[in-house]
Structure formats: C-alpha cells, structure tokens
Amino acid sequence: MAEVPELRLVPPPGSPDPGGAVDCDTLLARTALGDVAAYEALFDALSGAVLGLARRVVRDPALAEDVVQDVFLEVWKSATRYDATRGRAKTWVLTIAHRRAVDAVRRNESARRQDAYAAPDEVDHDEPGAALLRADEHAQVRGCLDSLTDLQLESVRLAYFEGYSYPEVATLLDRPLPTIKTRMRDGLIRLRDCLEGAGA
Amino acid sequence: MSTDVHTLSGAYALHSLDEPERRDFETHLAGCASCRSEVSEFEEVTARLAELETVEVPTHLREQVLREAARTKQLRPEVPAESAADAASPLRRRRWAVWVATAAAATVAAVGVGVAVDRLDDPALPPAAATVFSAPDAEVREVPVGEGVFEVAISPSRNEMAVDARALPDLPEDRVYQLWTVVDGRPQSVGVVSTGAAMAMPEEGATVTLTVEPAGGSPVPTGDPLVSLDPSQI
Numbered sequence A: 001m002a003e004v005p006e007l008r009l010v011p012p013p014g015s016p017d018p019g020g021a022v023d024c025d026t027l028l029a030r031t032a033l034g035d036v037a038a039y040e041a042l043f044d045a046l047s048g049a050v051l052g053l054a055r056r057v058v059r060d061p062a063l064a065e066d067v068v069q070d071v072f073l074e075v076w077k078s079a080t081r082y083d084a085t086r087g088r089a090k091t092w093v094l095t096i097a098h099r100r101a102v103d104a105v106r107r108n109e110s111a112r113r114q115d116a117y118a119a120p121d122e123v124d125h126d127e128p129g130a131a132l133l134r135a136d137e138h139a140q141v142r143g144c145l146d147s148l149t150d151l152q153l154e155s156v157r158l159a160y161f162e163g164y165s166y167p168e169v170a171t172l173l174d175r176p177l178p179t180i181k182t183r184m185r186d187g188l189i190r191l192r193d194c195l196e197g198a199g200a
Numbered sequence B: 001m002s003t004d005v006h007t008l009s010g011a012y013a014l015h016s017l018d019e020p021e022r023r024d025f026e027t028h029l030a031g032c033a034s035c036r037s038e039v040s041e042f043e044e045v046t047a048r049l050a051e052l053e054t055v056e057v058p059t060h061l062r063e064q065v066l067r068e069a070a071r072t073k074q075l076r077p078e079v080p081a082e083s084a085a086d087a088a089s090p091l092r093r094r095r096w097a098v099w100v101a102t103a104a105a106a107t108v109a110a111v112g113v114g115v116a117v118d119r120l121d122d123p124a125l126p127p128a129a130a131t132v133f134s135a136p137d138a139e140v141r142e143v144p145v146g147e148g149v150f151e152v153a154i155s156p157s158r159n160e161m162a163v164d165a166r167a168l169p170d171l172p173e174d175r176v177y178q179l180w181t182v183v184d185g186r187p188q189s190v191g192v193v194s195t196g197a198a199m200a201m202p203e204e205g206a207t208v209t210l211t212v213e214p215a216g217g218s219p220v221p222t223g224d225p226l227v228s229l230d231p232s233q234i
Helices: A024-031 A036-058 A061-081 A089-108 A111-118 A127-133 A136-146 A150-160 A166-173 A177-199 B005-013 B019-030 B033-051 B059-070 B081-086 B090-104 B127-133
Strands: B139-145 B148-155 B160-164 B175-183 B186-193 B196-200 B207-214 B227-229
Touching (some): A024 A036, A024 A089, A036 A061, A036 B059, A061 A089, A150 A177, A166 A177, A177 B033, B019 B033, B127 B196, B139 B227, B160 B207, B186 B196, B186 B207
Antiparallel strands (some): B139 B148, B148 B160, B175 B186, B175 B207
C-alpha cells in the first residue's frame, strides 16, 4: 500500500505558449479539466474586452465589474460543457459577456433608459466614432464598420454597444420594426463578409 | 419576407430580442441548421466588435474573480443522450439524477478548496456525513473514479472528515467499496461504504484509501487502491 500512486486531481499546467500568442481554445479546454493556471490565463486574455464591453453597455463601473465576475464564473463553471464544434472559445466568452451585460441593463431598467425614451434626440449619433476610433489597432474592424450604411451602423451600434432591444432601436431611429430587424441582419452580414474578405 | 423568422438572426445575435421572441427564435434555431450557422458567424463578428472596447482590468477585480472561481464548483459535463439511455439500471439512473442535482446545486465546492454543497436535506447520505459536507468551513474534493466520482469533505472546525460514495461506479452484487486509513503503510479499515460516512479527522500523515472488496468487507485490503489521498491536502 505504500506505493499507491499520488492522487492528482488536476493535470499539471502545460508550459506557457513560447510563441506568446494566447490560444484561448486550448486555455478553455484546460479550464474544463479544472486547470486553474489556464483559467487565469484565459481571464487575462479576455477580461479586458469583457470589462470594456460591460462598461460600454451598462454604463456603470460597479455594475460592469459585477458583469465581469458573472461572466467569468459562468466560464469557469460551464467550461466543462463548452462545445468546441460550435465556435471559438473567445467568441463563446464574449457572447456570454454581451448577453450578461444586456441582461444587467434590462434588469436595471435604469433612468438612462427612460431618459432616452423621453428625449430620443439626445442620442449621440457621433458616439460610435468615439468608441470605435479609439481602437487604432482594430483598423480592420473599423474599416468594415465604415462600409456599413448609416442605418445599418446605427442599428447594430444601438443594439450591441448600448444594449437596446430592437423595438427600442426602432423607436430611437424612428423606423418601422421590420426595417430595423432587417438592417441588423444585413449589417452583420456585410460586416461578416468584409471581415472574412480582409482576413483571408 | 420581412415577417420571415429567419430575419431575426441579426437581432438575436445582438441580444436585442425580448424573452418571448428569443425563445421562439431558439425553437426555430433548433430545426434550422442554416440559421444556426448564420448566428455563429454573427457571433464571430460581434466578438470582434467587443474587442474594440478592450480596457485594462483593475487588479482587485482580477483577484476577486479568481478567488470566487476557486470556491466554485464546475458543472459536470453533460451526459450524451445515448450514454444516459445505456445506463439502464434504475440504480444507475438514480445516480445520474444525483449527479445532475448536485451540479444544479453547485453553489460551491471546488477543485481543491471550497465550501460544501448543502446536503442536509438529502436523505441518502447519513446525517453525520451530511453535517460535515454542509459545515460552513467544509472543504470538498471530488476524485474521479472510473466514470464516477468520490467526494471527500473535511471540516477543520469539527475536526471531522466525511465521504460521499453515492456517485461511484456500480459494483457487482458481491463487491463493496471499503474505506481505509493507512499510516506508515499499515491499513486500518474505516468500514464498508455504501452511501457515505463520517469519521474523526485521521491522524497526521495518514492516507485515506478506497478499495473494492468482497461483500462484507475485508480485514486487510485485497483490491487496488482506487483513491488515495492525504486529507490534510484537501
């Protein structure tokens, strides 16, 4: 009995990627095995985008941090159920992040939302530029956003970055619901095609 | 065409549908492969948008999240439908149900460190063991055994240890699980474990070991150790 193998719950952390590029797919797969080091690396790779997005959508620094916490706890708990055939790890995490941020904002049904309804004219239509211009390193995405029509860009922006429901977007932009629904979809199609073309 | 449910894919990917619409669309998605692939592609796009917003993360937030994760139990992987169907025996099904219930109640417990899932109201576990698992300072470890899992909890304040054997793989009728403490290579039987058991915290340096033995148990272990751990490392 003396030579019983030592219990190992968690596989030993792999060596860090010598190339420096963070492979979120691998990190998530290791997180699913309970690898805490991989989870930390995944947090470091994606938390900046999650926090930035959450701040942008919920517009409340404390609430944004709550969102980050929710998102990464969900990532930790659900990593075991992540299906790699359904998309990249990074996309999975950032999709959770957006959904959580939107949920937080809807739960709050905050004053800002009522203000926006009361005074739709105050919606700052130049605002996408502020957020989007900041990111020079994302010139490719920005270039593709520039290829959208104004209505496509505004529909996508108000829904994604501001967390509005599409009926709210329709109200804010004073367009019929089907139009907004369609602009969201064809805006995303145009972005997808542009990014695919640029990335190829 | 504007009323075509397909066209909701964009609004769906942007999370801008309300709850009833979202549910309707997800029902549609389940049967529409091209919609699923379109939504996946849109999600790749929106992830790129999210990256535009990247900011620095405060240290306190990083620490808080990592601390919370360390105390949180991961969900069990989902059981594919076929394997669940294969697990034909009622006992086996009951165990899967226990697994699912445990995962759903995953308020806590952890890999290595954690607080216990509340099991006080679970009749299958002896109360003494449930009490240890539910102690405020309980630390729980899950040890995979074949397709099953063996859970060990310690409560420093109670100076007790408990095990939960209910999710271990099924054994033939004439075999049982038996728990041992091993000190300096000398095993001492804790007893045959069918559901769970509690005991005083083993002495320092003891190893807790689980084996499969003939029905009724053995005076000394005859099976290979399935689990062997140092309780002080939990």
